[in-house]
Amino acid sequence: MRIAMIGTGYVGLVSGVCFSDFGHEVVCVDKNPEKIERLQAGEVPIYEPGLEALMAKNVAAGRLSFTTDIAQAVAGAEAVFIAVGTPTRRGDGHADLSYVMAAAEEIGRALTNYAVVVTKSTVPVGTNRKVAEAVRAANPGAVFDVASNPEFLREGAAIDDFMRPDRVVIGVEGDRARKVMAELYRPLSLREFPVVYTGLESAEMIKYAANAFLATKITFINEIAALCERVGADVKAVAKGMGMDGRIGSKFLHAGPGYGGSCFPKDTKALARIGQDHAVPMQIVETVIKVNEEVKRRMVAKIEDLCDGVLRDKTIAILGVTFKPNTDDMREAPSLTLVPALVGAGAKVRVCDPQGKHEGEALLPGVKWADNAYQAAQGADLVVILTEWNEFRALDLGRLARKMAVPRLADLRNIYDPAEVEAAGFERYAGVGR
Ligand SMILES: NC(=O)c1ccc[n+]([C@@H]2O[C@H](COP(=O)([O-])OP(=O)(O)OC[C@H]3O[C@@H](n4cnc5c(N)ncnc54)[C@H](O)[C@@H]3O)[C@@H](O)[C@H]2O)c1
Incomplete structure (x- = not known):
């Protein structure tokens, strides 16, 4: 399966590397050119045990690459992940969704075929529907679905958490998108790691409720x-x-x-x-x-x-x-x-x-x-x-x-x-x- 991972930070990089290790073809995108240059040179910009070796293995296998060009990464992808930051908005404590919404617009403009736009970032209830609106506004003809797939990995043990999760949570509506999500995580469901399917709002709530x-x-x-x-x-x-x-x-x-x-x-x-x-x-x-x-x-x-x-x-x-x-x-x-x-x-x-x-x-x-x-x-x-x-x-x-x-x-x-x-x-x- 072809995956585009938008945002190559702690979550995006680990998820991208692990999905490529599952056998998927992953292109990781970041708007920070220095980060992408280092990744292209085989250097991991964060400290996360085991990540450098797993990344090198999958780059060598031709399944993992890095770019700043979102259009190139999204074209032909069947799943496009949003894994950008959602820091606290200055002044009011709300999650700052500007990175997520900007990514959604850019994805909208770049979609060439049916894809599931999957939000992995931690986002408030209702955001996945806003992502769908933003994609549609940027590209009214686009054929896509959205899915919420909050991430539970812990820094310092991130690879093991991704590869051996307590559960995978997928908020999704409709069979077409659900099939794509099931295919993405098949290597985990085959090994009997639980995959929980919910609606979009429930998936969004699960992440906040668990962390709180x-x-x-x-x-x-x-x-x-x-x-x-x-x-x-x-x-x-x-x-x-x-x-x-x-x-x-x-x-x-x-x-x-x-x-x-x-x-x-x-x-x-x-x-x-x-x-x-x-x-x-x-x-x-x-x-x-x-x-x-x-x-x-x-x-x-x-x-x-x-x-x-x-x-x-x-x-x-x-x-x-x-x-x-x-x-x-x-x-x-x-x-x-x-x-x-x-x-x-x-x-x-x-x-x-x-x-x-x-x-x-x-x-x-x-x-x-x-x-x-x-x-x-x-x-x-x-x-x-x-x-x-x-x-x-x-x-x-x-x-x-x-x-x-x-x-x-x-x-x-x-x-x-x-x-x-x-x-x-x-x-x-x-x-x-x-
Ligand atoms: N860090 C964790 O342990 C952890 C665990 C679970 C969930 N999360 C959630 O995952 C999300 C990402 O967290 P993180 O710690 O990986 O953030 P991060 O700040 O490490 O990485 C975000 C990356 O996204 C890039 N980016 C922003 N906008 C972009 C765009 N439009 N196109 C391309 N790249 C873009 C940034 O340059 C940055 O490299 C957050 O919502 C966070 O709450 C984080």
Whole structure:
């Protein structure tokens, strides 16, 4: 099958590469010429484990190519995916649909034959119908259908998530489009991964409801963590005991510095706006957004407390700045709130991250970058573990403590056992909710 993938970011590139690995012929399009040049040279512009090798394999097999020319990619394609960004619109919290609608128009102008225009971007309810209108307006004679196919992959585990999904959701009307979608995902349905067919609106809602629920679960345990700190409970034990209940489950019950990333913040805000627009306020989600901001502020207070209430002139080493491990994505990372707060209060901040420097340098002014945790900790008054990269999970704590002027640790991911940290020579340890 011939596929055009419009937008070659975290979702579009991974989806395009994986569809080509299924045996489809995929042309990935991006309007950013520098990105396309790098891809044509075999270079992956993002950090995603396993992606470069899988991309090279499918390019070599002649099934995968890259272009800035949307017309060339769309001509002859049977499925045209929209995988462009839907960031928060400045000012009002709505999803910014300008990229999606611009792509729809361009696709409309380029269609030469029957195709299904599939929206993979996360979009508010009703958007797929607007996409259909935009395609039709750009090309009144076009023969096409639309489908909603929200993506659930997680950065850092994106290939596995695409290849072995919990489910594929397809919102579609009519047999012709459904057949195309079934054909696209046949390699997964053959291996009995569930494919859920719904209407367009339900598919659009599933994505927002799922992300809002996960953000709620994280925020719930973060709020419980705050109470645990006051009453002498350990949130790790609490989460373990809760998570063993099959109705609750242990995932997304890890207390930490608040959720961030390219999806949860913008999708919770967008869902809240959708609710307000329909006079059905999403009160739980609105509270989650508010509590998450408080969680981030609490982390600054925690660090200040570990510095005896004075941040000015303290040297603080931050380990990890990306919003989670195994990605270079800095969008809405907790570091973007925490680090400026520390710098603003007069602390001398050093940061290190296995993949975050390229994106992070421009976003975190006033900090010094170190190559590794030990270099960052040299002479420091506090080390803060902010992102749980593997290399920060197996630190030589004794060596780290010996490098520091004042050996204190803020473990905002609850990686280490407080007793182990103390035994390694740290004079103070603070986790989250313990
Ligand atoms: N990143 C994730 O983990 C994730 C997971 C699930 C769903 N999503 C959703 O998928 C969508 C894409 O997210 P992303 O993280 O891949 O975004 P991204 O910003 O990494 O990539 C978007 C790409 O689209 C390109 N683009 C924009 N308009 C274009 C046009 N008209 N023609 C060609 N290219 C165009 C941009 O240059 C950019 O490279 C969003 O709606 C997001 O919510 C993201």
